[in-house]
Amino acid sequence: SQTIHQWPATLVQPVGSPLSLECTVEGTSNPNLYWYRQAAGRGLQLLFYSVGIGQISSEVPQNLSASRPQDRQFILSSKKLLLSDSGFYLCAWSVGAAYNSPLHFGNGTRLTVT
Amino acid sequence: RKEVEQDPGPFNVPEGATVAFNCTYSNSASQSFFWYRQDCRKEPKLLMSVYSSGNEDGRFTAQLNRASQYISLLIRDSKLSDSATYLCVVNTDDKLIFGTGTRLQVFP
Numbered sequence: 522s523q524t525i526h527q528w529p530a531t532l533v534q535p536v537g538s539p540l541s542l543e544c545t546v547e548g549t550s551n552p553n554l555y556w557y558r559q560a561a562g563r564g565l566q567l568l569f570y571s572v573g574i575g576q577i578s579s580e581v582p583q584n585l586s587a588s589r590p591q592d593r594q595f596i597l598s599s600k601k602l603l604l605s606d607s608g609f610y611l612c613a614w615s616v617g618a619a620y621n622s623p624l625h626f627g628n629g630t631r632l633t634v635t
Numbered sequence: 636r637k638e639v640e641q642d643p644g645p646f647n648v649p650e651g652a653t654v655a656f657n658c659t660y661s662n663s664a665s666q667s668f669f670w671y672r673q674d675c676r677k678e679p680k681l682l683m684s685v686y687s688s689g690n691e692d693g694r695f696t697a698q699l700n701r702a703s704q705y706i707s708l709l710i711r712d713s714k715l716s717d718s719a720t721y722l723c724v725v726n727t728d729d730k731l732i733f734g735t736g737t738r739l740q741v742f743p
Contacts, residue, residue, distance in 0.1 A: 553729075555731075557733075563735060564722075564733050564734060564735035564736060565679070565722070565733040567730060567731070567732075570730065572729075580730075609676075611678055611679075615731075622667075623669050623681045623684060623724075624669075624679075624681070624724075624731055625681070626678040626679055626680070627678065628677075628678055629677070629678045631676070
């Protein structure tokens with residue numbers, strides 16, 4: 522069966538510090554991978570998605586970046602965090618190129634920028 | 636107009652009640668639809684897909700109305716454990732767009 526791992530679960534970082542969140546998927550090949558952010562009391566905002574190694578699409582301008590160095594690995598990074606980067610970050614996967622494929626989420630990382 | 640809109644609630648209902656949520660979407664080319672459930676401070680989890688003909692899973696029934704561009708979720712015989720936020724999700728151009736969710740609180 523497929524599983525998705527995301528870490529760390531919680532993170533407190535000062536403004537201006539770097540960020541690296543990692544996500545890996547097991548049990549499937551060539552998944553679509555996604556990074557979402559959920560700010561307090563708000564809906565999920567799609568940040569990045571990837572349909573293959575090295576292929577990243579960015580949905581919103583921001584100081585975050587994403588990389589997909591391996592088929593089942595997705596990394597979210599920042600060189601300098603802002604206060605507004607605080608939120609609940611969720612990695613997710615879906616079956617690649619499927620018409621009717623739901624998302625499966627990791628447990629999320631709760632990031633607080635102080 | 637937002638791509639996906641939901642009434643934020645909260646819907647406060649007693650155990651055993653029937654409750655229904657609607658969700659409207661703006662893009663008529665949207666291809667697939669889902670309902671997710673999110674518990675407080677947890678990740679969203681797939682509740683059910685929504686098919687054109689409507690579908691049922693136990694106490695939960697989902698309907699799609701393409702002409703009016705909305706989907707609905709009906710929960711019968713509400714349980715305390717149904718208390719959560721229900722997210723409407725629409726797949727357009729291979730991207731899933733989430734609504735902000737409808738909060739349901741079931742009380743004894």
